[in-house]
Amino acid sequence: MNLASAFAASVEKRSEKIAIYWGETELSYAVVFGQVCTVVAALTGKLGVKPGDRVALWMKNCPEFVPAVFGILSAGGVVVPINNFLKPAEVSYILNDSGANVVITDSELSAHFPELAAARPLLKMLKVEEFAGRGSAESHPSRSGIANRKSQIVDRMESDLAALLYTSGTTGHPKGAMLTHGNFLHNVASCVEALKVQEDERVIVALPQFHSFMFTVGTLLPMVCGAGILLLKTLHPFKQVLEDIARHRGTILPAVPSFYRALLAVPEFGKLPLRLCISGGAPLPVEVFNEFTRRFPFPLREGYGPTESSPVATVNPIYGTNKPGSIGKPIPNVELSIRDEAGKELAVGATGEICIRGGNVMRGYWNQPEETAKVLRDGWLYTGDVGYCDADGYYFITDRKKDMLLVNGINVYPREIEEIIYQFPGVKEAAVVGVPDPRKGEQPVAFVSAVEGQMLDEAALLQFVRSKLADYKVPKRVIFMPLLPRNTTGKILKTTLRQHPLS
Numbered sequence: 001m002n003l004a005s006a007f008a009a010s011v012e013k014r015s016e017k018i019a020i021y022w023g024e025t026e027l028s029y030a031v032v033f034g035q036v037c038t039v040v041a042a043l044t045g046k047l048g049v050k051p052g053d054r055v056a057l058w059m060k061n062c063p064e065f066v067p068a069v070f071g072i073l074s075a076g077g078v079v080v081p082i083n084n085f086l087k088p089a090e091v092s093y094i095l096n097d098s099g100a101n102v103v104i105t106d107s108e109l110s111a112h113f114p115e116l117a118a119a120r121p122l123l124k125m126l127k128v129e130e131f132a133g134r135g136s137a138e139s140h141p142s143r144s145g146i147a148n149r150k151s152q153i154v155d156r157m158e159s160d161l162a163a164l165l166y167t168s169g170t171t172g173h174p175k176g177a178m179l180t181h182g183n184f185l186h187n188v189a190s191c192v193e194a195l196k197v198q199e200d201e202r203v204i205v206a207l208p209q210f211h212s213f214m215f216t217v218g219t220l221l222p223m224v225c226g227a228g229i230l231l232l233k234t235l236h237p238f239k240q241v242l243e244d245i246a247r248h249r250g251t252i253l254p255a256v257p258s259f260y261r262a263l264l265a266v267p268e269f270g271k272l273p274l275r276l277c278i279s280g281g282a283p284l285p286v287e288v289f290n291e292f293t294r295r296f297p298f299p300l301r302e303g304y305g306p307t308e309s310s311p312v313a314t315v316n317p318i319y320g321t322n323k324p325g326s327i328g329k330p331i332p333n334v335e336l337s338i339r340d341e342a343g344k345e346l347a348v349g350a351t352g353e354i355c356i357r358g359g360n361v362m363r364g365y366w367n368q369p370e371e372t373a374k375v376l377r378d379g380w381l382y383t384g385d386v387g388y389c390d391a392d393g394y395y396f397i398t399d400r401k402k403d404m405l406l407v408n409g410i411n412v413y414p415r416e417i418e419e420i421i422y423q424f425p426g427v428k429e430a431a432v433v434g435v436p437d438p439r440k441g442e443q444p445v446a447f448v449s450a451v452e453g454q455m456l457d458e459a460a461l462l463q464f465v466r467s468k469l470a471d472y473k474v475p476k477r478v479i480f481m482p483l484l485p486r487n488t489t490g491k492i493l494k495t496t497l498r499q500h501p502l503s
Contacts, residue, residue: 002156002181004074006224008033012146014199014226021202021230021248022063030146032067032223037149038131039071039104047102047124051076051154054100054164057210058082058091058109063231064128065209066219068104071131073181076154079163080176081210083410085470088112092119098164098176098366102126158182164366165212167307167411176366177308186333186359187310188221194315194331195252195276197221202228204250206235206259211410212311213280217254235259238266245272256281256409258441260300261288270296276318278303281409282441283397286324302327304397306383308375309334310360314395326394327387334358338389343377351388351398355380403494405434405442407472417444417475420468424461426454429484431492432475435502446475447497449483456480477502 015030043049055077057068072079080098082091095103095116103116104126117123156162162184164176191197205218222229230250234240245253250272257279263269277292277300284302292300303315304327314336316328330336337345338352346352361381364372375382384402389395405412414432421430429449434442450456458478466474479500485493 001185002073002158002160003162003184003220003224004070004153004156005150006185007036007070008074008146008150008153010224010226012150015146017226018228019223020063020066021228021244023233023244025063027063032063032070033146033149035064035067035131036071036074037152039067039126040075040152042126042130043071043075043077043102047126049075049077049102051156052078052161053102054078054080054098056080056082056091056095056098056100056103057105058084058103059106059128060084060108061205061209061231062106062128064106064132066223066229067131068128069215069219070223072104073156073162074153076156078161081163081165081215083166083210083470084109084208085472087468087470088115089468090470092116094166094174094176095120095123097173098166104128156181158185161363163215165215165307167212173416175368175371178363178366179310180363183310183360183362184216184220185224187216187312188224190331190333190358190360191217191221191312192225194312194318195278196318197225197227197252199226201251201275202230202248204230204232204245204253206232206241206253206255207281207409211281212307213254213305213409216310216312217278238263238269242266242268242272245274249273251275252278254278254280256441257284257288258282258408258439260284260292261438264288264291264295267295272298274298276301278315280304280312282406289324304328304395305356306381306385308362308381308383309356309358310362313356313358313360316394321392323390323392323394326390326396328395329393330358330395334360336389336395337380338387338395339380339382343380346388348391349388351386353401354383354385354387354395354397356383357381405444407437407442407444408440410472412442412444412473414444417446417465417469417473420465421446421448421461423468424456424464426451426456427461428452428454429492431484431494431497433494433498435476435498437476440472443476444473445502446478447481447484447500448478449481 011029011033018026019029020027055072101122162181166174203222279302301316305311305313314328316322335357337355386399387397417432418430428451431447437443485496
């Protein structure tokens with residue numbers, strides 16, 4: 001079994017059922033499968049994709065993301081989803097690192113293709129307009145046609161790579177988490193059981209589809225188990241969000257804490273036909289959970305999981321005790337453990353590093369054996385998150401070992417921003433820390449000292465950073481200091497900077 005064959009089996013059982021809702025557009029499983037076949041033909045034909053080749057996806061949220069994913073998998077390729085907020089230079093790094101020579105993109109982002117191709121001459125492009133074909137007879141194979149086309153799917157084993165999901169690294173460059181067909185199938189099965197997902201569910205996709213949370217829970221899970229995807233066209237205004245969810249009767253909403261915080265100001269949200277809300281991607285503030293529970297009739301459950309675990313590892317029980325502030329219990333067939341620096345398992349209540357073990361854990365980082373060895377030890381994934389387990393088996397995160405912050409649930413590593421700031425003329429020292437933000441969870445703030453005799457302009461520096469990095473990585477502000485605080489060994493004291501007044 002692999003993801004492509006699992007999807008094809010799902011199509012065969014329910015070809016006429018609606019798979020994707022997108023505004024006024026409704027696409028059946030058969031239509032989506034027809035688009036998948038068009039993608040396979042393009043990839044294996046003129047684009048020359050062979051089994052094991054990496055194919056990048058760089059697009060904004062759209063229905064075509066789904067057939068693009070399963071088209072790559074059906075051709076035997078490896079999916080490389082790329083954050084659509086990244087600038088071309090950032091995208092080029094991922095293309096070069098993954099070795100992807102084909103990128104599937106939309107009409108807007110395709111405008112950057114010449115710049116990408118200049119950095120990677122062998123790069124080829126497939127635009128979504130070439131396989132959209134919404135509702136056309138050609139893209140709507142009959143039941144017998146579906147069975148015939150299944151034979152075109154390249155046979156892949158569960159141990160074969162399905163995707164490289166890039167997560168930013170402390171070295172300033174993102175790392176590709178190698179996730180197999182088996183990893184995702186394991187995670188999907190565990191999530192279906194933990195979340196009690198039924199075929200008549202409609203999973204609401206409000207977050208970016210490239211995000212690991214949405215890649216698994218918002219794309220793979222519903223398509224493999226036969227549910228529907230309700231893809232929101234816009235998040236603003238909220239009136240449109242409510243209308244879309246109500247019209248298409250969405251039942252499961254996975255989102256980040258900042259989204260739920262914003263919904264607290266929308267009383268009409270409580271009238272929707274939702275069964276379950278899931279919070280992930282960042283810690284859910286207890287006050288947000290309490291206020292949500294007080295105002296709305298459907299449950300909100302917090303879960304957790306790094307990209308390296310496909311990504312879901314825990315969730316608070318859908319039925320049973322829910323502990324505010326906790327990331328819940330391990331999902332079925334996944335284990336968690338709290339361990340010390342030496343790898344020794346710690347007792348209940350003791351604080352240490354959260355470790356994960358199960359069929360959902362990645363094979364390692366792409367072409368980075370040393371980084372892989374740091375996090376995969378004795379069968380356990382060392383997450384870099386610090387926490388404890390209580391007597392009832394619920395896990396709590398208390399800190400992050402990694403020098404990382406979360407902006408709207410997306411990992412941002414200060415080192416990457418610092419490296420860009422250092423490129424600005426006149427900068428002597430730079431340090432970036434995260435500060436709490438009620439809307440985005442956290443925001444980066446830069447502390448900078450200038451070369452002696454130089455004057456730096458905050459607006460010019462921020463514009464420089466914005467030209468190099470995605471907007472969400474750009475510091476909220478820059479605070480200039482004569483010297484940055486350091487300890488006796490010369491290391492910049494970020495703990496001191498986090499306490500520095502911003503006004």
